Amino acid sequence: MGTRSIEEVAAAGNADKWFQIYTWRDRPLVEELVARAKVAGYTTVWLTVDTAVLGRRERDVRRGFTLPPKIGPWTLVDGALHPGWTIDFLRSDPIKFANVVGRSEMDGSTPIKLANKVASHFDQSLSWKDIEWLRSIWDGPIVLKGIQTVADAKKAVSAGVDGIGLSNHGGRQLDDAPVPLELVEPVRQELGEHVTIICDGGVRRGSDIVKAVALGADAVTIGRPYLYALGAAGERGVDQLFGFMREGLERTMSLTGARSIGEIDRSLVRRRNN
Secondary structure (H helix, E strand, C coil), X not given: CCCCCHHHHHHCCCCCCEEEECCECCHHHHXXXXXXXXXXXXXXXXXXXXXCCCCCCXXXXXXXXXXXXXXXXXXXXXXXXXXXXXXXXXXXXXCCCHHHCCCCCCCCCCCECHHHHHHHHECCCCCCHHHHHHHHHCCCCEEEEEECCHHHHHHHHHCCCCEEEEECHHHCCCCCCCCHHHHHHHHHHHHCCCCEEEEECCCCCHHHHHHHHHHCCCEEECCHHHHHHHHHHHHHHHHHHHHHHHHHHHHHHHHHCCCCHHHCCHHHCCCCCC
């Protein structure tokens, strides 16, 4: 689903890299992508399991969202209102699903609706057996993203995963899905300390990171914040966002007396009585 290839991302820096995959019906293609990730030096597979069926993303429906964007009346209006963005867009490479160009009629060479792509390519028969299959082709750590209950977290560990990604996919999949932050503590209490727990979603400032870690998360992940920053100001915007997050994390730690990440503990969080 990325618009830059596995190899392009790997060449961009020396940091630890994780490869996110979905359960496509074309398993040989998934196996090929995983093999490419291994060759390129990725250390961890991040399997997303909450999009076997795409949620009704009503903003996309209203806007007629496709990849790449189709040119229509509203596109022309938006382009006229934001000339700088439009010039950058026209100068940039075409938006395509870089890892599968030429492998499918829905590789982004022509405008497609994301819902149609998911319905066509994603495997709706997803089950716990898919973890066993993934383990057969990947010998590194596996993190399962999309866990929303304590029971499923336990099943995931029993199935052999190394990490749990507590996520409701940014609230875009299932109405009234649990808030990931509220799942962190009960999942940690159930699983103990030996499993990595990642809180995905809702993080908007450094203090949110402190809350998640205090409740038992090993890390947090973000989606919208960096995408908003990228859309608004490009690479400079993302750099500014990370600086904002780090500054907020350090300030919150200082004001609560935590001298290191290891000193962030449960005493820093008080639940509000509803």
